[in-house]
Amino acid sequence: MKTLLLSTALVALGLSPALAGKAFVSNERGNTITVIDTDTWEVITEFAGGNRPRGITVSPDGKKLYVCASDDDLVRVFDTETYEELPSLPSGPDPELFVLEQSGKRLFIANEDDNLVTVTDTETRTILAEIPVGVEPEGMGISPDGKFVVNTSETTNMAHFISTEDYEIKYNVLVDQRPRYAQYTADGTRLYVSSEIGGTVTVMDIAEDGAPTVVHKITFEVPGVQPEWLQPVGVKVTEDGSRVFVALGPANRVAVVDGQSLEVLDYILVGQRVWQLDFTPDQKYLLSTNGNSNDITVIDVAAEKAVRSIAVGQAPWGVVTID
């Protein structure tokens, strides 16, 4: 509380024009959102984010912050400038992760408890569709052309390719145990799906019509780390597709993968239990949320080095950045 008051006071004192970029971190246990200035890497403030905030994203204009408040069974919405709470969006029960389509209109939400993907209209704040998927849906990715949403189901172990046009599942691809995250490359020709318990990232080539073909599986190996703890979760790919970063959970590392050869080039030591990742909009930095050390690590993307860590709230889960 004291730190919260203090940081609020700092904001009041140092109120400057909003030129600086910001990162928003959802703190699953703390029930808060930490706001970080991505120029100075100072914590700007921390505000209440609903109960068990996990998935976090922003509207295309960067003005609205969407947060899966899992235990509130809704998506909370905040103003990224004032941090004021705006009217919530219906999400269906236990929303964990979601993906916003490029236009910002429809939000595709994974409902972990109900084996559903819920489609919510962010403008009318109504549910447009509920799509039955596998057991424990979690990861949500969207193709760059917006035609497919990929949902991963953690117990069914599949990536479900859902058409955003008719909400029908067009393809199911079996992957390894407990798939957590799905990430397309910017050109849409490739999809990466991480499997936390399986310890792999499945690589799929995506045809023009959106059809996936499994082409490779990335595995990980770190000397001195038990293979059981190499648990891939968050995945981010650089704009040019040349580097893939994979958060390895309790291995406390982010793997750097060559996007062409698919070889693992390096492992960057970060905080404990690293789950989600996001680039700053200029892709100069990659941020990782470290759930068990209550901090985020800032990685210099070009240098492929961790450059600093920033203490945030309790059990940071997800992160999103704006200009």
Next chain:
Amino acid sequence: MSGWRQALCALTMIFFSGQVAQAVEVRAAVLRVDYPRLLPVSRHDLRAGDIGFAGAALADEDNGTTGRFLGHTYQTTTHAATPEEADAALDAILADGVRLIVVQAEAEDLLRLTDRAGAAGALVFNASAPDIELRDAECRANLLHVAPSNQMLADAVAQFAVWKQWRNWFLVEGSNPADQALGQAFRRAAAKFGAKLVETRIFEDTGGSRRTDSGHVLIQRQLPVFMQGARAHDVVIAADATDYFAGYLPYHLWTPRPVMGSGGLRPVTMNATHEAWGATQFQTRFEKLTQRRVAPEDYNVWLALRVIGETVTRTGSAEPDAIRAYALSDSFDLAAFKGQKVTFRDWNGQLRQPVLLYDGWTTVSVSPQEGFLHQISPLDTLGLDRPESACTAFN
């Protein structure tokens, strides 16, 4: 490198685009043998009428949801029998053409049923019997153990005690054979992890009712007297597999010490408060479906059927031999809400799994503990290891 080749091979097998599914009908059965039992010490431990079966219902749902995308259907029938009726119940299951059978029974009955099922080519999953012999000299090639052994449970407790530096143990054993067997597991665990049995006592089972109107009054007077005069110890370890005294031990000792084992902090495969590693979703699915909280046996049955489901998903076959071969292979792994993959020991058919330490209120810790290492898997620090096992049926 062979792992990589395997992965490539698996890649070609697993890709499935939605149109070319091969229909598979997976039929399994759960056979539960019910024994005359006294009521448990705590009403929290009352056995539900559908114990184990409820896990099967959830497994059918979970497997079925996945199967929907692959053209696989799952149907599991459930059967309760007395020990005398058990063979006939098994025969009926086999006559129905079912060759995948989850059994909840004591060791002696389990072995007899396993051999009977084996003669018909059936694969059996042990969902409850903890006896070490079943994983040792008495192992069977057609018997896979989802339930952890007494040794795994005792080792899980021992590791936590040693991690806490509670190395001086006061072991209190029950007088029934099952209690003594568990006590033996704790003795081995102490030797394995460097704890010392500074005192051991047997608390005689004199029979009688567990439920009296005077409740705690006698217990409060009798137990401290039984526990007095022991050599200095850090922790009391209770071996009470028949559940008649260990539940009373906490707060009724002579020397104030933590209690672990059959009372106090207990090793379990699952408990209804466990939430880590996505287990919350398991709990809510289970409760929504069954209108009650999960018990370890429900979880064991669920897990056995998930082993079947996972194998069918990956191989497209529901034949007992194919399921056994895949489950025991390096390709098999399964997520089970315990933070790491569970796999089988291919030399005695035991499922490797973390063990939850539960105090009746919440998950206090999970073993294996940090720092206990093993050349194959940290999970192999729990239970009988390959060089110790006399099992040859898997060679």
